[in-house]
Amino acid sequence: MIRWILIAVLAIGVAGVGFWGYQEHQEKNAVLIQAENNYQRSFHDLTYYVDLLHDKLGTVLAMNSPRSLSPELAEIWRITSDAHSEVGQLPLTLIPFNKTEEFLSNIGDFSYRTAVRGLDDDPLTVEETKMLEELYAQAGEIERELRKVQHLALENNLRWMDVQLALVNNDQKADNTIIDGFKTVEKNVESFSEGNFSQQLSGVSKDNEKEIKLEGENISENEVKSLAKDLFKVNDGNLKITTSGEGSDIKVFSASFEQDDKHGYMDITQKGGYLISMIVNRDVGEKSIGLYDGMNKAKKFLEKLGYDNMEAHNSAEYNNVGVYSFAYQQDDIRIYPDTVQVKVALDNGDVIGLSARDFLVHHQERDISEPKITVEEAKEEVNPNVKIQEESLAVIENDLGEEVLVYEFLGTLGDDTYRIYINANDGFEEQVEKLKQAEENFETSA
Structure with a gap:
């Protein structure tokens, strides 16, 4: 009798362990599936944004009114920002893709600077129009290559998790369709940079010109x-x-x-x-x-x-x-x-x-000048309905990628908390950021 009881207990135990193992396996698969879905979404969104970028550049070329051009160029800036963000979500650490990222950043910076300069008084030059024509053609080439990769990935059911593993393990035997496609995009963009107009375009973005300098010796x-x-x-x-x-x-x-x-x-x-x-x-x-x-x-x-x-x-x-x-x-x-x-x-x-x-x-020791306006003058530029709780000085990057000294105000409006950045030299409202939660103040233990 005891023997049968022990056998029953053992069977229940084995079944329990098996169920636990199955549950663990299912949870791990769920994490991998979520990661794969995120990669797939980012890639398809990137392809969509490049398509949209190509179309918008073509639209700008067909426009004549400065009143229409400015908002369209601002939209191109937004699209390139979205595309750049999606690139950052993909597992491309081991693939040289910095030229493509730089290309997107430069288009965005050029579009933004042109959109805000006042085209009624300072219209597009012949050189800038030619630049837009070349950008339109080059965006079309990137669009076609990404569409090709997208088609092959869907047709052959290729997974981004496999791409990540192949890159980390340097697996030459794996299906490298996606990797090869992105390398082709990078190679094409690199050939763009050899053109004369690229000198003018790349000069737009200060951040992309900045050389990454690291201190210390090479490690083994x-x-x-x-x-x-x-x-x-x-x-x-x-x-x-x-x-x-x-x-x-x-x-x-x-x-x-x-x-x-x-x-x-x-x-x-x-x-x-x-x-x-x-x-x-x-x-x-x-x-x-x-x-x-x-x-x-x-x-x-x-x-x-x-x-x-x-x-x-x-x-x-x-x-x-x-x-x-x-x-x-x-x-x-x-x-x-x-x-x-x-x-x-x-x-x-x-x-x-x-x-x-x-x-x-970005890291470096900066020579930071004294503010040209006082904190009280900066407060006058904040929405009067915002209740200011904290104030300090900070350095941020503005929409042009330029570093600016600002007064940073932490304040509330209703039940929401905001960070508001006022330029410490001219009082311009640089940015307003809505905080998701209230844990940002670390003065006391939570």
């Missing part, structure tokens, strides 16, 4: 393994190390691992050994620490990596994960272009995500 693959082992908390046998392709604006080592129920990857600059990005995918359990404590762990993590004088200015919580944005502080002035984003699992306080590219691209 063994040093990368040591850092990855420490941050991932895995052994050497589970690590794979690859290098970025030729033409990338920042040369990186990429480290990846897969162990038990978690996997992840990180990019480390070859010069200086700076951690530029990191993602660890694992199941996050019940929350055991608060959002404020997670922020402290994120800050200590940044200090460990050498990112000093960083102040958290934004936080949010999603599925027991704290997401934090940090900005560099120089002489009590918050430098928003020098930002780092960190994700912390609130079940045990582990850092599971980091993005420091903006910091590495």
Whole structure:
């Protein structure tokens, strides 16, 4: 009798373990499916925006009235911004794609500057019209190549997760249709830059001219393994190390691992050994620490990596994960272009995500002039219905990609909280940002 009871208990236990394993497998598949869906959406949206960009450039060429041209050029600026954003959502770290991103940024900057300069008094020149004609033709070439990749991807049911794995593992045998298509786009754009008009176009964007300068010596693959082992908390046998392709604006080592129920990857600059990005995918359990404590762990993590004088200015919580944005502080002035984003699992306080590219691209010690208007004068430019709670000085990038010194006001209107940025030299309202949550003030523990 006891024997049969034991057999029954054992059978129930085996069934329970099997069900648990099946449930874990289903949850992991759900995460992968969500990631794949996000990649697919970003790619199809990118293709759509390039199509729209081509059409809008053609529309501008057919226009004659300055009153019609200005809003259409402003729309082109918005479209290029959306397209650039979608590129950033795709797993293209190991593919040289910076020329295409620069191409989109330059079109956007040219369109914006032209739209706001007052075309009634300062109409398009012959050279600018010729530039638009060439941009129209080149956008058409990019459109056709992306459409080709889109058609092949749909026809052959290609997955972006496979693209990511092929890039990380340097798999030459995998179906590289998508990778080859993007390389062709980049090659075509690179050929555009050899034309004479590109000198005029590329001069529009100050940010794209900025050379990325990293301090320190080149690091070895063994040093990368040591850092990855420490941050991932895995052994050497589970690590794979690859290098970025030729033409990338920042040369990186990429480290990846897969162990038990978690996997992840990180990019480390070859010069200086700076951690530029990191993602660890694992199941996050019940929350055991608060959002404020997670922020402290994120800050200590940044200090460990050498990112000093960083102040958290934004936080949010999603599925027991704290997401934090940090900005560099120089002489009590918050430098928003020098930002780092960190994700912390609130079940045990582990850092599971980091993005420091903006910091590495923009960081420098700045010569900041004194404001030309007082904080009281700046307050007069704020909507009188907004109740101002905090005020400080900050440096932000305006819509033209230029750094400007501003007064930053944190205020409320009804139940909503806003950040309002007033130019500290001329009182112009540069930006207004609606905050999603109220965790932005870190003066007291949450």
